[in-house]
Amino acid sequence: MNINKFIYIKLIIILLFSSNILFASDTKLIKQNWSFKGVTGKFDRSSLQRGYQVYTEVCASCHSMNLLSYRNLGEKGGPEFSLDQVKAIAANFEITDGPNSDGEMFTRPGRPSDKFVSPYPNVQASMAANGGAYPPDMSVLVKARKGGSDYIYSLLVGYEDPPSGFKLDDGVYYNKYMDGNQIKMSNPLSDGLVSYSDGTNATESQMAKDVTHFLTWAAEPHLENRHKTGWRVIIFLIILTLLVYFSMKKVWSRIDSEK
Amino acid sequence: MSEHHYTPSSKFGKWFNDRLPLLTLGDHLASYPTPKNLNYWWTFGGILTFCLVTQIVTGLVLAMHYVAHADMAFDSVEHIMRNVNYGWLIRYIHSNGASMFFLAVYIHIFRALFYGSYKSPREIIWILGMLIYLLMMATAFMGYVLPWGQMSFWGATVITNLFSAIPLVGESIVTWLWGGYAVDNPTLTRFFSLHYLFPFIILGLVVLHIWALHVPGNNNPVGIDIKKPSKDTVPFHPYITIKDLFALLIFLIIFSGFVFFSPNVLGHSDNYIQANPMVTPKHIVPEWYLLPFYAILRSVPDKLGGVVLLFASIFILMALPWLDRSKVRSAIFRPIYKQFFWLLVLDVLVLGYVGAMPAEGLYLLIARVSTAYYFLHFLVILPVLSSFEKTEPLPLSISAPVLTGNSNEYK
Ligand code: HEM
Numbered sequence A: 001m002n003i004n005k006f007i008y009i010k011l012i013i014i015l016l017f018s019s020n021i022l023f024a025s026d027t028k029l030i031k032q033n034w035s036f037k038g039v040t041g042k043f044d045r046s047s048l049q050r051g052y053q054v055y056t057e058v059c060a061s062c063h064s065m066n067l068l069s070y071r072n073l074g075e076k077g078g079p080e081f082s083l084d085q086v087k088a089i090a091a092n093f094e095i096t097d098g099p100n101s102d103g104e105m106f107t108r109p110g111r112p113s114d115k116f117v118s119p120y121p122n123v124q125a126s127m128a129a130n131g132g133a134y135p136p137d138m139s140v141l142v143k144a145r146k147g148g149s150d151y152i153y154s155l156l157v158g159y160e161d162p163p164s165g166f167k168l169d170d171g172v173y174y175n176k177y178m179d180g181n182q183i184k185m186s187n188p189l190s191d192g193l194v195s196y197s198d199g200t201n202a203t204e205s206q207m208a209k210d211v212t213h214f215l216t217w218a219a220e221p222h223l224e225n226r227h228k229t230g231w232r233v234i235i236f237l238i239i240l241t242l243l244v245y246f247s248m249k250k251v252w253s254r255i256d257s258e259k
Numbered sequence B: 001m002s003e004h005h006y007t008p009s010s011k012f013g014k015w016f017n018d019r020l021p022l023l024t025l026g027d028h029l030a031s032y033p034t035p036k037n038l039n040y041w042w043t044f045g046g047i048l049t050f051c052l053v054t055q056i057v058t059g060l061v062l063a064m065h066y067v068a069h070a071d072m073a074f075d076s077v078e079h080i081m082r083n084v085n086y087g088w089l090i091r092y093i094h095s096n097g098a099s100m101f102f103l104a105v106y107i108h109i110f111r112a113l114f115y116g117s118y119k120s121p122r123e124i125i126w127i128l129g130m131l132i133y134l135l136m137m138a139t140a141f142m143g144y145v146l147p148w149g150q151m152s153f154w155g156a157t158v159i160t161n162l163f164s165a166i167p168l169v170g171e172s173i174v175t176w177l178w179g180g181y182a183v184d185n186p187t188l189t190r191f192f193s194l195h196y197l198f199p200f201i202i203l204g205l206v207v208l209h210i211w212a213l214h215v216p217g218n219n220n221p222v223g224i225d226i227k228k229p230s231k232d233t234v235p236f237h238p239y240i241t242i243k244d245l246f247a248l249l250i251f252l253i254i255f256s257g258f259v260f261f262s263p264n265v266l267g268h269s270d271n272y273i274q275a276n277p278m279v280t281p282k283h284i285v286p287e288w289y290l291l292p293f294y295a296i297l298r299s300v301p302d303k304l305g306g307v308v309l310l311f312a313s314i315f316i317l318m319a320l321p322w323l324d325r326s327k328v329r330s331a332i333f334r335p336i337y338k339q340f341f342w343l344l345v346l347d348v349l350v351l352g353y354v355g356a357m358p359a360e361g362l363y364l365l366i367a368r369v370s371t372a373y374y375f376l377h378f379l380v381i382l383p384v385l386s387s388f389e390k391t392e393p394l395p396l397s398i399s400a401p402v403l404t405g406n407s408n409e410y411k
Helices: A002-023 A045-057 A070-074 A083-091 A123-129 A148-156 A204-219 A223-256 B011-019 B022-031 B040-065 B073-082 B087-115 B123-145 B150-165 B170-178 B185-213 B236-261 B288-298 B303-318 B335-355 B361-388 B399-403
Strands: A094-097 A106-109 B033-035 B233-235
Touching: A045 A204, A070 A083, A148 A204, A223 B087, A223 B236, B011 B022, B022 B236, B033 B236, B040 B073, B040 B087, B040 B185, B040 B236, B073 B087, B087 B123, B087 B236, B087 B288, B087 B335, B123 B150, B123 B185, B123 B288, B123 B303, B150 B170, B150 B185, B150 B303, B170 B185, B233 B236, B288 B303, B288 B335, B288 B361, B303 B361, B335 B361
Parallel strands: none
Antiparallel strands: A094 A106, B033 B233
16 A cells, blocks of 8 residues: 555656646746735736726737726726726727717717727738737737736846847847747837826836736736635635534444444 | 335325335435445545536536627637626636546546456446546537637647548548538537537436446445445445535535636636637647547557547447456455556556647657557456456455454555
């Protein structure tokens, strides 16, 4: 029996070890101490709000976010803008609606129930405007990349001069973290690009952090509720397990005492 | 079935039971004599039943909001995640539930291998179990296609393309499966239809599986035949029900850990990119629970050969009761088999690991060696072992070894 246990432990170690190999990437990502990480993780409201500002002032000129509506910005667990703020944000956008009773399309100011307005009418248009590269929709981008938030952050601060001898085509940039080190997005961030309304100093890495925070929420808008519910469920299960354990001991004591 | 006759105490109960003996069935299930030495590896049957019901219930709710159309499937799953009340919970239970289901079924199968539960008189139980396992793989494979992400699409393309290896009719079969000349909307809608149907067939097979089990009764850790009912057995209720419940709760705690705290670790990030027939992902990998078979498939340079080995690796398991002819069931009394059992476990884990790696260089070599060993285990080692192995003496009854004082060994 001891030998089996030994083999068993070895197997588990091999498994753990191999899962490390599985998920290790070639270039080490910059790890951040994200507030949403871990089993009690929560979003940082002000970072989310700043991140939305970066998204809408910078990234939104190329990247769509089709799965989000303006109302989401005011929902619990998100940036939690006030209702008036959400209405004002939405009203900044022009929405094509219709047809009206005359059969005509018309434009009107946005409402909280509207979806985020896309910068381009379709994927082809976005590619045509970006040298043939599609700026991916950002709604679930964080979950669509290995490494998640750390990857997005690393990518945003990972622009460098290419090593000598590395040939780059026109309109292609060198990035340490991009697959193949070539990306068709120029560095979107630079110090002071936005002026934060809360007075935070808009350094490149601060903006990268904030926009990544925002994108993480966008990809997983119920994360806070998930963590909170998770604790309740697990504590409930543990208590129930203990009760059942003691009942089981009681029930089985009749049999165990027979031998 | 137990021999005693059951009479309901109430008048109505008796009237009803004379017409439909449901109460007799209930009494049979509650008093079903079960070996008293079953360990926790025996709790996975109940856990599996729970998993099936969970998949069906969460799947029903998902199906109320899901749209099986190539242009809308991806967004409809995200709609469930974002806008449906607790939709994220339902979907994460369903997607992680599939993994937990397979985790449980693998433990359940290896339990049977260790304790020789597939041997006479339980061959039919074993074969029914294998059919359930096959249908589970088909169901999970088709379910994985439904969110219509990149892995959904390319996984479906790779797996369905396997059938093109069949000589002469292969290509036509693939076109027929797809409902066109590529994986597309018709493929998605039929996969949804079948994904909805198969779990109910599985449910039917589970009923047969348990029915067949209730004829000879449970095997047990020492693997000997026992008299039922006797002092070696306990009635199913409350002894086994409470033990199964306890194990299920532990299982649920682990399950919840995945659902609430890392719901996406078992999935692939590419599946959050909508399917795009123009872009092939760098590595196309199936879900973790299919990896050992994927490794076997890719270890053969020839496509047809790979497909043949893939199916052989599953069907060989069905023949297991006739490949292992040792009269002794439990590995506890088979010192050599016991070592080979653990080697097989290791082999399958290695296969799973290389299945996730690119099929080249050292990985390919390891995959080939492990594939060869897999077949060697079932086709050569087991039959030979059945005639050569010196087994240890069996106890006369379950209570006997306990009396000799080594109680730990048998618990
Ligand atoms: C044997 C039981 C079942 C297994 C193993 C299973 C497995 C799966 C898997 C692996 C997925 C993909 C999860 C993902 O990545 O999103 C899925 C999706 C889905 N399943 Fe099932 N399933 C089962 C039963 C059912 C049943 C009975 C229904 C319907 C009544 C159902 C409806 C759905 C729907 C609508 C989806 C797409 C939504 C989604 O992807 O989350 N499933 N299933």
